[in-house]
Amino acid sequence: MRPTTSAEQTKPGVQEYKVPLNANQARVEAARCLFCDDAPCVKACPTSIDVPQFIRKITTGNLWGSARTILQANVLGRSCARVCPVEELCVGDCVLNEDGRAPIQIGRLQRFATDYAFARGWRYAEAGPASGRSVALVGGGPASLAAAHQLRIFGHSCTIYEKRSRLGGLNASGIAPYKMTDEIAMEEVDWVLGIGGIEVRTGIEVGCDISLEELEQDHDAIFIGAGLGADTLLTDLPGSELGGIEGAVDFIERAKSGCVDLRRVKRALVIGGGNTALDAVRLLVRILPPGGDVRLLYRGDAAVMPGYAHELAAARVEGVGMHWHTQPVAFLGEIDEESGQPRIHALRCTRTDDRKRPIPGTEHTLACDLVILAIGQSPAVARIASTPGLEFVGGCLRVDATGATGRPGVFAGGDCVNGGTEVVQAVKEGMRAAVTIDEYLKGVER
């Protein structure tokens, strides 16, 4: 019988939950596609990948063309194949659902084609003739990578300023490892940079190490794709300084790099109702010691939570407990025997009503030795918030439909604009802004 493991599944505890297709499985699955015209799956994709075309090409063995169709529409199509919530996008809109049949596994087919292309080092775009113009990109996540790649096709030189030590943004650090390994994200970064002419300056935070105005002097246009900032923490609750209380994005990143010690964690609580909270619980059930108990606390319920229904259903199957209409009021600690430091050992909570307001007299205590806060991230653009012409709404940088901010020559896209959503949306906004920037540069005198 054939083995079903892949190289990416070898790390203990973080096996990929979506197993890759082999060549025969991919061909057979692709042959089920109806090759719809004006296809709903294409309309559901923010980057409008021509899904029926790339799938047809798998049936004919034209993997060179299949990956081209994907990667020309979405330069991060390889990681999107893994991290896209396809159940909410292309797969959810597959017409086969209407017939009561299983929808085409578009994400897995996209992964098959793009993995094949990457294994062979295929590239589809070349940098255009040098325009003599340069663009600064603030932040090195999906939006900036997509924008830079497209700007290079237009011939503009690019410099990415990234405050961290490496590129990739949340797509590298913030994706739960059972969805995508670090290696995949970094290979993709290298593939994007392979177009040439993209200078990378890491360890530089714009607004801190260098000002936006200085960038404007050095470059002809600026793209802000700075993403989101640190996890929001409940610092106003009693006991928030205790050990064992962590932000979810930070926790996922450290778990990916193997920097968390969970040996003595028996009960973990994750607070929040979004997709980061669901990522955190699903990661915890995989990496806690055997017998570990993982629960989700949310002040609303399944019907109103912003996290995806398919992720919630998967978390339930994986054994995650749910505390609906519950919110924390205090962290209770005790001295940890091993470290001698105060550490969380219980969470004081209250029940909430249908409007998420606390119900008096419903306070209760839940035992725990780890609390993960997945209640949002702060805006990352705070340091440039006072720049004239930049406008913010609810912490999000405002842009028009073309990706232009109110400040001439400054454009933006990705999480810092949309408040945090799918990688594929950031790619779309980055590519859209690149087109706008190209038009802007053509219209500006040297």
Next chain:
Amino acid sequence: MKPDLTANCAGIVSPNPFWLASAPPTNTGEQVMRAFEAGWGGAVWKTLGQPIQNVTSRFGALRHPAARTIGFNNIELITDRSLEVNFREIAAVKKRFPERAVVVSLMFETEAEWKDAIERSIDAGADGLELNFGCPHGMCERGMGSAVGQEPKINERITSWVSALSSIPVIVKLTPNVHDIRPHGLAAQRGGADGVSLINTVKSIIGVDIDRLIPQPIVGDLGTNGGYCGPAVKPIALHMLAALSRDERFHLPLSGIGGISNWRDAVEFLLLGASCVQVCTEVMLHGYRVVEDMLDGLEGYMREHQFYTLEDFVGRAVAACSDWGDLDLNHELVARIDADQCIGCYDCVVACADGGHQCIARAPDGAPRVPQVDEEECVGCNLCEIVCPVPGCITMTAIDNGFAPASWNDHLTHGARLRPKKGSHG
């Protein structure tokens, strides 16, 4: 280096070898323009003649259980639009897409009609003419189409009229409804044609409505034979293409037609000597957009094989086309099953037992469900490999039997020694 897909068939140059065949997808200028926008390299205009009246319905399909059409049948005739409109649209298409090949398909009765249509085609800017000597339904009852293509003398005569009158390349489209294609290709060559295209559709009845007791497609209360095309006719087309490519007397460029659905099919036609291909059924079923896979699929194939132009591989499989009598009878294959890949369906066991030579057994009770091949009896027919649902699981493996290569012709002419037969079970 990026492969160059430019094609040149009978002096008609197109940016790629994918032409639309003369059929419903080339009925109007608006359609051909959309096809060219989608990337098609050329188009052979829906056959012009004295406009006809069509019937309903016109099409029939042979379906695979997975609801895919594998064979297609039509009883539609040539253009039903006026010649004036057609020529006006041909001129408009050429004006907007000067680098694409526009070939006009023609079918007329009298020399005067042919002369008029040829002149008007050239005036409209056509790159070539294709003479429809192949249509096997309707038009042949009026003495045209396959009625011409089945008679080499008539073929040659009309071809020579046209060639004398035409200043642009002339391609003769042949019917497969003949027992040997070669005399018909040679007739076109004698008539002065610049190239030959093949095949037109195969005379057929696609099916019978078993409740109404009428052959399909049904027109009122009657049915008639039509022209069969689509993936199912590809093997017939490949054989006829190879037969002309192999014939030392035949020297004309070839345009391949018949069941081409994707780039792989196209490569097969090119390898057997076609310098361009024509597509109809796949476009009728799925639209002009199918050319995208044909274009980058062909490009990917050329990159992989380091072919930089079509000339690098057109005709490269012709030399390996042989006669049965020259095949090596001592070449010995046996089936080997990869236990790691086997999924235990036993499709090979039943196929070998009932349609093969009874040399694949089920696994013993309690053992993993992997079939056992008796290599001493395996005749190497490869039926098991064909029925296996896992490509690569069953491999036909050559074994060294110590016998020098020997064909039947070698055996007859000088008594070459043949290996003992297998699979007769005593």
